[in-house]
Amino acid sequence: MNERMEEGKRVGRLCCLCNQRRASLKRPKTLQNICRECFYTVFEDEIHQVIINNKLFTPGERIAIGASGGKDSTVLAYVLSKLNRLHNYGLHLFLLSVDEGITGYRDDSLETVHRNQIQYGLPLQIVSYKDLYGWTMDDIVNLIGFKNNCTFCGVFRRQALDRGATLLKADKLVTGHNADDIAETVLLNLLRGDIARLSRCTSITTGEDDGFVLHFSLFQSLTPSLTYAYFKKLDYFSTECIYSPNAYRGFAREFIKDLERMRPKAILDIIKSGENFRISNSTKMPEQGTCQRCGYISSQKWCKACVLLDGLNRGLPKLGIGRSRASVGSKKTIESKQFKDEEACELLLLFVARNVSLAASEHHIRSGSGSVSVIVYGDQDKLALMTYHPDLAGLVTLYILVSLRFWRACCLSVLARLLTKWNEIDDLINGQEAFTRFRKKNHVLESFSSKLSFVKNG
Amino acid sequence: MQNPQGFGVSEETLLKMQLTLEFGGGLELLCDSKKIHNVNVEQQNGEDKLTMKDLLSWVRTNLIKERPEMFMKGDTVRPGVLVLVNDCDWELSGQLNTLLEEKDVVVFISTLHGG
CATH class of the missing domain: 3.40.50.620 (HUPs)
Structure with a gap:
């Protein structure tokens, strides 16, 4: 708890704007x-x-x-x-x-x-x-x-x-x-x-x-x-x-x-x-149309309300809840990526919470040995956080791919952890620690271009 | 509200302060759905002053009947609870260190319920 305040409420400061009445x-x-x-x-x-x-x-x-x-x-x-x-x-x-x-x-x-x-x-x-x-x-x-x-x-x-x-x-x-x-x-x-x-x-x-x-x-x-x-x-x-x-x-x-x-x-x-947030050009966005059943705006054949209603009326209320598209075949990778994914969530959330710009234009974050750039790409099914450090052997890319299935599960624990670590975040972003932290992840460092194309294909 | 602990202790050492507490934004549900409480709060540990910190622990013990976690977190109010002392945001008066005086009006409103 920050206790910069003076004690006692009877100090009675005046309003900054009118300088007449007591500030409330x-x-x-x-x-x-x-x-x-x-x-x-x-x-x-x-x-x-x-x-x-x-x-x-x-x-x-x-x-x-x-x-x-x-x-x-x-x-x-x-x-x-x-x-x-x-x-x-x-x-x-x-x-x-x-x-x-x-x-x-x-x-x-x-x-x-x-x-x-x-x-x-x-x-x-x-x-x-x-x-x-x-x-x-x-x-x-x-x-x-x-x-x-x-x-x-x-x-x-x-x-x-x-x-x-x-x-x-x-x-x-x-x-x-x-x-x-x-x-x-x-x-x-x-x-x-x-x-x-x-x-x-x-x-x-x-x-x-x-x-x-x-x-x-x-x-x-x-x-x-x-x-x-x-x-x-x-x-x-x-x-x-x-x-x-x-x-x-x-x-x-x-x-x-x-x-x-x-x-x-x-x-x-x-x-x-x-x-x-900007969406990278390679991301496919759903197109707006109208629902074939009720005429309301919808990006699908039927609007969400009609899908839900249809499920209710047919006694299948689970219809339309959750994701219909399941990404199959990637389970192994997700498990082996567990640790990284959590960190990716954490990084992304803390960037968001600090309003470090996440637009595709590079954002420079000062670190002990130069600046780190952050770029975030998003995709319907994947969120990727990309950073690179220009001082490191030309262009080094730290690339973390977060698969959606794991994303949600780990987010809650990450939210909780972020709170306890809040004081370190300044260092994390501004200081030397940012650099060492990124560097520790050397094993996931890969070249910028190959990963970029992977995002497009993914 | 009479405090049974007041008996048996000499009246001089226990100063009581009369306060009006108001709960809103759903917090009244935690204390018998009553919005306004006129209370007498005794100063803690023989101190001759009462701070918001003392008042919060008093409220928690004496007024909050259920789900205290909706009202407090640690030794202060849960984030999202607006606190006004005599219609003035407690951020201006020192939050937990705010000194209370006789006949003060303290308002707690939760902002966590929908808009």
């Missing part, structure tokens, strides 16, 4: 001490800037706000309707909620949304899984149990929001996420080896050219919405979904919260890393 919180982005009033202004201004800079809206548009009743969507609805009035955006705003059919969770949170409807004077549309798919989440969990049920819920919700937006004749759909969510998603996509999603999860808008619905993540402004919601006494619902305790996301969430405590900028750095 520390702004994570700048670490400035600011008062509540200035915090509101900064928070709202940041969102306004995001909207203006990205030209998110045009006057007269119908905007559906995804409203779960939770803190982020409540803050989003509040701030958006405030900014709409204040800056004359000329938008028609609507609240859009999805009823997943989770007794004791969603029914309670929908009550919050009903209150928001009155508080903010925004019309509300609710779409339910029962109506859209014929199944509630209660039904689904009854059938498949607690494992994997978040997969169904996530896929269905995304589509339900789009369908709700269609009902509202909305031009755009806005959802509220905070910096933590986005950082979690970056890590999760890394852990899953999902390069396609990794490259787009940090972008502020999603949605394809022909799709009329765009998704915006407004909380890239990176200021805590929770503090805003609390100080503004906004009416929001905060109970964990009763079906989610086993969800993988929970691990990522705790991990980044631990990181944040050790280094407050870690969350922003993870997002920055996510933004910096």
Whole structure:
């Protein structure tokens, strides 16, 4: 625990911005001490800037706000309707909620949304899984149990929001996420080896050219919405979904919260890393098309929701969960590579957590005897971390290939280890140790060009 | 809230401090689903001051009824729990070293539950 702080709270520092009122919180982005009033202004201004800079809206548009009743969507609805009035955006705003059919969770949170409807004077549309798919989440969990049920819920919700937006004749759909969510998603996509999603999860808008619905993540402004919601006494619902305790996301969430405590900028750095990911040209990306069954955007013949739904209706709920493509024949190599793979995960994760640029352009890391360059290539099924040290006999490449099957299994233990070793990471990246550490792996050093072609073929 | 340990010890040596504690963001579920607790906390070890560190261990012993790991990690709150002392982030007042005074309001909100 870092104890640089002076003792005693009665020191009563003044706000850095207005120099008048007592500071109430520390702004994570700048670490400035600011008062509540200035915090509101900064928070709202940041969102306004995001909207203006990205030209998110045009006057007269119908905007559906995804409203779960939770803190982020409540803050989003509040701030958006405030900014709409204040800056004359000329938008028609609507609240859009999805009823997943989770007794004791969603029914309670929908009550919050009903209150928001009155508080903010925004019309509300609710779409339910029962109506859209014929199944509630209660039904689904009854059938498949607690494992994997978040997969169904996530896929269905995304589509339900789009369908709700269609009902509202909305031009755009806005959802509220905070910096933590986005950082979690970056890590999760890394852990899953999902390069396609990794490259787009940090972008502020999603949605394809022909799709009329765009998704915006407004909380890239990176200021805590929770503090805003609390100080503004906004009416929001905060109970964990009763079906989610086993969800993988929970691990990522705790991990980044631990990181944040050790280094407050870690969350922003993870997002920055996510933004910096580039996909090498040799990687095949799935093409966007439409589902032959329901017409929703899909990269496969059927969209994910239809595959899952088909499995449910046929009594084969495991259909569509997990990877259909199994890489056969490489088992031996994976086992013999076990140690290296773990290290690769560790290195990659620590680069991400430190926002060492992972773009294909070289990034130089200072080490005791020169600089180390890091390049990361990704592929649907493989993630590869590549570094080379220019001072070593011309061009020496350290190459680590991480096979996806092993990737996920070792990630959790790596996450735990990373935390305990956090203090060494500075040395690892900046100091002599980086060099010796890389050098110890001499047995995996191979020539740059041959490995590069292997990545392409793999 | 009466503390049974208060009996049998001379009143002079045990100073009690009256505080208002508020739990939110799901943390209230760990203490009988009650959000606001008006409590009297006795100073530890005959010390004449009470810090947040003392308060946290008091809360853990006296208020948290289940899953204490959702609230604390080591000797401090779990990362992701926002702590406000009189509506001021405890990062500004010295975190665990924050000195508490009579009638202070301490708020704990978890950010770990969904948005």
